[in-house]
Amino acid sequence: MDVQDTERDVRVVLEGVPFRGIIDRIDREDHAVIVADYKSGKAPKKRFAGDKIRQVLLYAAAIKEADGELPSKARLLFLGQETIETEVSxxxxxxxxxxxxxxxxxxxxxxxxNVFPTKTGPLCAWCPFVTHCPDGEEEVRQRFRGKRVRHDAPALEALSLI
Ligand code: SF4
Incomplete structure (x- = not known):
């Protein structure tokens, strides 16, 4: 296996969408191109890695658009842990x-x-916009009442809940 490129900055248009990606590593293995993305943090089970796999597949699509060659595989390299690999077609x-x-x-x-629907969830408790976002504020208040928010979440102080 040869490392063909690292930190490859790719700017293309995919399906009419401007796309930019910095691809950590591109390997060539048995004449096939493989795109790889390093990940820190705990490796998920493959069936829970959907978003990350989607991201590296978009990198593969970007390489195809930029170089005219479709990679054969896409890899997520979880540092010090396992590698999750998927076929590209x-x-x-x-x-x-x-x-x-x-x-x-x-x-x-x-x-x-100029309408941006909110998507509330646990991270509202860490969101710097929570004092400007009624839905997010209500989410944090509900979680606080249900004791479902960590005591060190910044929104608790921002909303004077502690
Ligand atoms: S507080 Fe509002 S803007 Fe922030 S994450 Fe929650 S829904 Fe989104």
Missing amino acids: EETLIEPLERLKSTWDQLNVACTS
Whole structure:
């Protein structure tokens, strides 16, 4: 296996969406191209690695767009742990590319209408915008009442809950 490139800065248009990625490593193995992304943190089980796999598949799509060669595999290298690998094909790229396009379309609709729907959850308790976001504030208050928020979450002090 040869390391062909590291920290490759790729800027392309995928399905009409401007896309930029910095790809940690590109290997060449038996004449096939493999894109790899380093990950810190705990390695998830493969079935829970969906978002991360989607990201590295988009890197593969970007390399195909930039170089004209479709990588054969995409890898997530969890430092000091395991490697999660997935095959790359035109078929495996369909779902990540559709999602990218859908997210881009939603973003454009939001920018045009100036309406940005909230997506509340546990991270609202760490969000610096919580005092400007009624939905997020309500989420934190509910979690606080249900004792479902960590005592060191910054939003508790920002909302005068502690
Ligand atoms: S507080 Fe509002 S802006 Fe912040 S994460 Fe929650 S929903 Fe999103």
